Amino acid sequence: MKLTVNGIAHDVVSAPLATLLDVLREDLGITSPKAGCEQGGCGACTVLVDGEPQRACLTPAASLEGLEVTTVEGLGAPESLSPLQQAFTHHYAAQCGFCTSGMMLAAEGYLKRGGTDDREAIQEALAGHVCRCTGYVKIIDAVAAAARGDSFDLTVTAPSAGMTNLGGV
C-alpha cells in the first residue's frame, strides 16, 4: 500500500486490520501520534488525512491508499517551527506534552478551515481532545494567537489573560 506521510511516500505492508496509528508508530517509526486510548476517545492519535483531522486509532490503514497523512513532524522542525508550533511554545500550551501532537493537528485543521481567534469556536473545534495537565486555557490562548497571526518571541512565555500578581500581601 502506498502511503505518503509528511510528504514522503512509503510502501507499507501491514496486517489487514492494522490501524493508521499502528502503521505510523510501529512500521514507520513515527511516534508523535500517541496511543492514548485506542478507542477514539481522547484525540492523542489525531493526524491530518488530506488536511482533515482524523483519529489514527480508528482509521483502518487499508483505507489510506494514495492519501496524504500529516503528523506534527510535518508541521515544522525545531529550526523552522510553524506558526502554530511557535504559538504553542510561546503560550505554554504543552505541559507533559502527551496530548500535544493530536491537539495541534486538530488545531491546524481548524485554522486551515479559516478558524478565527473566537475562543468558543476554538473550544468547539477542539472538543473531544482531552488534556489532563493544562486545563485547556493556554491551549485556547495559543490557537487564538495563531489564528490572529501573532508573531512570537520564543525566548519568553506569555501570561494567561486574567492573571494578576499581587506580590507580597
Added chain:
Amino acid sequence: MKAVGARLPRYDGIEHVTGRTTYVDDVRVPGTLWAKALRSPLHSATMSGLDVSPAEAMPGVHAVITAADVPLLEYGHLSALGIPADEPLLAKDEVRYKGQPIAIVAAEDEETAMAAVDAIEVDFDERPPLFDIRKAFDADAPKVHPWGNWYPHFEGEMDRRQIRKGSIDEAFDRADVIVQGVYRPAAIEHVPLETQVSLAVPEANGRLTVYSCTQALYFSMGVIAAHLQVPLNKLKVVGGTVGGGFGGKVDTASETMCALLAQKSGRPVKWRWTREEEFLCSSTRAPWHMEIADAVTKDGWILGRKMLTLHDSGAYARFSPYGLTKHSFHHTGAYTIPNLSFDGFVIFTNRVPTTAMRGFGVTSVSFATETHMSRVANVLGLDPYEVRLKNANRIGDTSPNRIVYTDPSTVSVVKALAGGMEVELAPEYAAMTRDPREGDLLPEHLVSQMADPEAH
C-alpha cells in the same frame, strides 16, 4: 534576578511541539515482547488450580509469571514509614479486587499475548465482597484483609489515627450552636493521557534496564530491587519524562512484572496498559467518608471540632495510612481551632487499591471542612469571608499537632479573593493581618493554644 521569576520557555517545550519528546512507549528496542495480564474477574474469591502451562506452550509465548516467580512476593512500598507489607505483586491463593493481576504473559505480539492469557486455567470460589466502608465494622461484614477490615498498625499499634487537643467536651458545652455534616467525595481516576507503561531490557552484563513512566525513579527502583532481591546497581531505571502522573504513577504498577518477564525470557518486555485497564484496574483516588461536628459561638468562633474519617483503601494498604495521617494533620484547614477530637480509620474493601492523587489526604479534608465552614456561616447568618478571617491562622497559633504557624497566609488569600470578587470587606476585616492574635482576635478560648500562652 535574571532566571528566577522570569517567564522562560519550557526546557523541553520545542520537543513537545515537534513530536520529539520520547515517552516510554516511543522507545524502540529490537525483539521486544508484548505483555498482557490475566486479571481477576471477581471482586473477592479464593483461587486454586492456577495452571499457566497452556499459555507457556503456545507458539510465540516466551514467558509467563505468577506469584511463584517473584523472589519476594510482598514488599511494603512504605515499609520505611512503618507500613508493613501486605500486597502480593501477583495474586496468590486469593483475589481481593476485580482487575487484580494474577499472571502476566510475554509474547511476540499483542494478539498472541491475549490468546495466551485466555488459555490460562484457574478456579475461583467467590466470596461476598465488602464495598461500604461504613459497614466495615459490622459483625457480619465480609472479612477483607488478614489484619481485619481496618489498618491496625498506626503508632503504638493503634487501629486509628488520632488527634486530641484541648477539651472537646468543654468546647461543645460552651458552644451556642453545634453544626454537623457528612462529606463523601468520590474515587476518581488520574486519567493521565499516557497509560501505565514500562519496558524492561535485559543487558548482556546481567543488569536490567527498565524504562518507566514512574513519577519517582529511585522509589520505583527500590520496589523492583526489593521484589527481585537484587542490589540497586543491577537495575538502571530510565525515565523522567512522564505523560501525566497526578499521583498514579508512584505505585510501580508494571515495572517489576516486566523486569521478571525480561529475566525469565531473556528478551525485552513491554507492558503498556490499555485505556480500559487504566480506567478499571489502575489505582484510584480514595473515596472518603467524613463526619464533622463543629462547636461554634453565635459570633462565629469555632471553639472545637470533632471529626470521624473513614478512608477507603481498597484491597491493600499501599499509601493509605500515610494519606490518612496527612489528612489528620490538616483537619483544621486554614483555621485555628483549639479543641480537637479526630479519629480516622483506613478501611479495607474489595475495591482496586486506592493511592495518592493530587492533594493526597488533604483534598478530602479540604472539601469536607471548607463546605462545612460555608454551612456554619450560613447557619449562623454570618458572612463567609468574615467567619474565615476571624478563625484564620495567625503567627503564633498552633496546628492540630502543636506546631507553631510562623507565616500563615489565610488572611492574605481570603482578602485577595474578596478583592478579586469585588466584595468589600467591613473595615475591621479589611484591616486584618497575619500578625499574632491580640485584643478582640484573642478571646480567652484561644489563649491556651498559642505557641507562647505565657506571653498573653
Added chain:
Amino acid sequence: MPKHTGRGIAAIEYPTGMNQNGDPSQAWIKVKPDGRVDVFAGTSDIGNGSKTIQSQIVAETIGVPYDWVTYDNSNTDSSPVCTGTFASRATFVAGKAVEKAAERVKERILDIAGKELEIDPSDLEIVDGEVLAKGAPQKKIAVPDVAAAATWTYGELITGTGAQLKPYASIVDPETGEVDLPPHSAISYAACAAEVEVDDETGVVQVTRLVQVYDVGRAINPTLVEGQIEGGAVQGLGLGVLENCYPYYPSAEHRGGQFGSYLAPGFEDLPKIDTIIIENPSSDGPYGAKGIGEMANNAQPPAIAAAVFDAVGVWVTELPITPERILRALEAKAEPVRDGKRVVFDSELSVNAVSQGGIAFEVPA
C-alpha cells in the same frame, strides 16, 4: 426561569514536602570546559515543568544564562536520589538540592576566578556568565575562561553536590498526634471562588467562573505557576461535578472504562478562570518558593458545593455533584435536624444510620 446562579468560596492550605519529611533529594552539577553547566537530578518531570524550574534555579544561583544549563534527570546511573515528584516537593525540596549544588559550583568558579584575577573570591560576583569584581566590573573574567583554566591550568573538575533532607518529624504521642518538628517544609495557602449556574429542571451544574488565589511564596516561573493553577482548577472541577469511578458508589458495578463513560473534563466544561498569585516568601525554600502542584485541585469542590447551595438552596455533600443528586435534593428539600443547639445535616448518610453499631459518630451532648 430554571437556571439559577450562585457563588461560593473556600480557603485552604497544603503542606510542601512529604508529610513528616524524611524525603531526600540530591543533585550534582559539573561544568564543562567552556563553562556550560550540566545538572544531574533525579526528579521526574510529569508535566509540572520541574526540568525547567530546576534549571532556572541553577542558572540564577550560579549567575549564568538559562540556556547554558543542560538538565539530565533521565536515569538512575547518572542521577542521584530524588524521592519523587509528588507532595509538591519538586520546586522546594528537589529545587533546594539543585540550589545547594549550584552554590558549591559558584564557590569553585569564584575561587578559580579569584586566582586568575588575583582578587579575593569574596570580592567577586557572577553576572550573566561573567565573573566581575564587585564595584570594579572592568576587572572580570568570563565563566568559560574560568572553566578552561580549571580544566587546563589547575586540573580541577568544577563540580558541586547538594542534598536536601528535612529530618523526619516523629509523632511523639500517638494519642494526641503531637509531633516534635514541623512535619513539612512549608505550608502554602489558597482561596477559590466558584460561580455556578444550576438548571433546576435538568439538575445540570455549570461552573461558569473560578477565581483562584494562590500564595506560592515565590513564582520561580509565573507561566508554569499559571499552568498548575489552570490545570488544577479543571481537575478540581472534575472532582466536584463530573468524575466518579463508581457511579453507583458504594457499589462497584457499572464502572466507566472509556472516555465516553468516564467523565474527564473537556473543553466544553471550561469555566472562565481568573488567577491571582501572591508571593509571601517561605523562609528557606529556594528563592522563597513554596509548593503548589498538588493543592491546585483542592479548593474548587467546596467552593462549588457552596455555590450550588447559594444557587438552589440544597447542600450536596457527596461528590460529584451530579444532575441526579441535584434533582433528588431539590425534591427532598431536606432540612437539617434541629435538636436543642444542634443543627444536624445529612443524618441519613452518617455511620450512625448505616452501620450496625460497630462504629458511631458520637457528639458530646
